[in-house]
Amino acid sequence: MQLYVAPSAPNPRRVTMFMVEKGIQGIDLVPVDLNAQEHKGEAYRAKNPLARVPALELDDGRVLTETRAICTYLEGLYPEPNLMGADFEERAFIEMADRRVEHYLLAGIANAVRHTHPGLAPLEQPQFPDFGHSQAQKVREVASWFDQLLGRQPWVAGERFTIADITAFCAIEFAKLMKFNPGKEGMPALQAWRDRVAERASAKVK
Numbered sequence: 001m002q003l004y005v006a007p008s009a010p011n012p013r014r015v016t017m018f019m020v021e022k023g024i025q026g027i028d029l030v031p032v033d034l035n036a037q038e039h040k041g042e043a044y045r046a047k048n049p050l051a052r053v054p055a056l057e058l059d060d061g062r063v064l065t066e067t068r069a070i071c072t073y074l075e076g077l078y079p080e081p082n083l084m085g086a087d088f089e090e091r092a093f094i095e096m097a098d099r100r101v102e103h104y105l106l107a108g109i110a111n112a113v114r115h116t117h118p119g120l121a122p123l124e125q126p127q128f129p130d131f132g133h134s135q136a137q138k139v140r141e142v143a144s145w146f147d148q149l150l151g152r153q154p155w156v157a158g159e160r161f162t163i164a165d166i167t168a169f170c171a172i173e174f175a176k177l178m179k180f181n182p183g184k185e186g187m188p189a190l191q192a193w194r195d196r197v198a199e200r201a202s203a204k205v206k
């Protein structure tokens with residue numbers, strides 16, 4: 001199998017962190033140069049017409065896209081250590097936590113960065129700075145909620161490390177591009193959680 005990635009992008013990083021946490025080897029990483037618009041080229045669009053990364057090309061030639069779907073596939077192939085829920089009830093609550101992070105935190109960060117960071121201008125045309133700044137404000141409101149949550153429990157989905165923590169960590173790291181630092185903005189629990197995740201081997205692979 002081949003996993004198409006862009007090292008600077010948060011979604012491919014979510015998958016590579018997931019793989020490291022599960023000890024998955026034997027999947028070739030194929031870098032896609034976003035700055036060179038390689039993801040919009042004919043060769044890559046033949047694999048993913050929506051021109052997004054990551055994409056997992058299976059041994060039979062089929063291509064699986066969307067980060068959560070790729071992780072679900074890998075969880076099925078490599079069920080241990082479990083990161084997505086041991087039974088239907090735990091899976092539901094972990095998915096809820098992961099979706100909250102993805103839709104309310106990561107998506108807002110991505111919008112803020114894409115529309116305000118000059119380095120992203122070639123990838124996001126046209127940029128709408130006012131929209132980006134409004135998204136940044138909403139991100140801080142959501143991050144404050146996660147700070148309160150992590151003040152009550154050790155991990156994003158509850159009592160153990162899961163895929164929701166991977167998504168949240170990649171989001172917070174990407175938020176550095178919008179100059180967001182939880183500790184400096186009065187969110188000590190979120191900062192402490194981020195620092196704990198940063199010590200994991202999977203967090204050191206970019």
